Amino acid sequence: MKQTEEHMNGQNDPQDLQEPVNINTDENTPGDQHLNEPVTEESELEALKTKLEEKNDQYLRLAAEFDNFKRRTAKERVELIQTAGKDVIVSLLEVLDDAARAEGQMDKTEDLGQIREGIRLVFQKLRSTLQARGLKPMEAKGTEFNADLHEAITEIPAGEEQAGKVVDEVTKGYYLNEKIIRFAKVVVGK
Template sequence: MSETDHLIEDHKDTEEIKIPVNDKRRFNDLGERVAEDPKPVNAEPVRSQKEVELETKLKAEVERREAAEAKLVGVQAKFDEAKSGLEKETAEMRARLMKTLEDRASQSKFNFLVTLLPVLDNLNLAVAASEADPSLDNLREGVRGTARSFEHALASVGVEPVLSTGTLFDPELHEAVDMVAVDADMDGKVVKEYSRGYRFGDRLLRPARVQVGKALSQSAVE
């Protein structure tokens, strides 16, 4: 084989050797180069199954805790409401109890004062009876002083006499014992007081026993 033949064979071997080329560029069907897709900057990392499970459990725990807190708030609100209602009821019960005790005490005092009035009546009657006997002047003054002290003691606890003589007859305050003929200006008025009436606060201990004037008609006078 001549030298020329060797050269031809070497050239054939060279053509048969292909060098692999890794061209990462992309081309479309027209042979035009296409820009590569940029890598996403904020791409979320792929999470493992365990991470997903932990996140699910954490979310469930947070929801459970929030539900428990909401329930606790509701229970606290109901407790506060019940406490407020109980305090109000207790205050009202205490007020009713105090009023009941005060009413009982007032009624007891009222009843006691009623029993004392006849004693005062007797003292006043003794004074009136002694007016006709000068020898009883000293005794009369002593009894009169006792009666006045008695009246002052009653006044100190809130007992007041009922005004009668010269006032219009009031069935709420007076008890008519009898009637007497009077002039027109005294018609319907109290002419005489047989026993004094008394009141205790806004309550009447007893009415005054009185004589009431009755004006005669003109025809009766003629």
């Protein structure tokens, strides 16, 4: 009872003097942190700002890299289009040389047999050069009419065995590497 009277009288206990009471602390926070100072929120905010800056930099670099990729592929596409036929043209130069020699021979020679043979050789070389590049002629005459392969110019009356079939080929069709590059223009029997 003596101690309670001393507390009431304003006398301090030696234990009370050792631990001062801080009224600004919360029991859930460390003793050195003030309640009005949100230190953890500022550090979290700084960390989020740093992370945002990193992601923004990463995004800008990725966008620049993609723009470079688009420019590079557009340039390559233009170059490819400009030189797409180069290989074919180079291989046809030999045929052009042969045609020029045949034309020179026609002026010098009166023998039509030699001229015909020379022209046949030039045309055969032209066909073989194009076939080596993947060109294949379409065989249409005598086959069933197929709208996916043939373009009907006209129909003519024909016998029952020729009905629905290609009777004549006005313009030959061609495949390039198994893809149709020109439809055959045909006359169909009805």
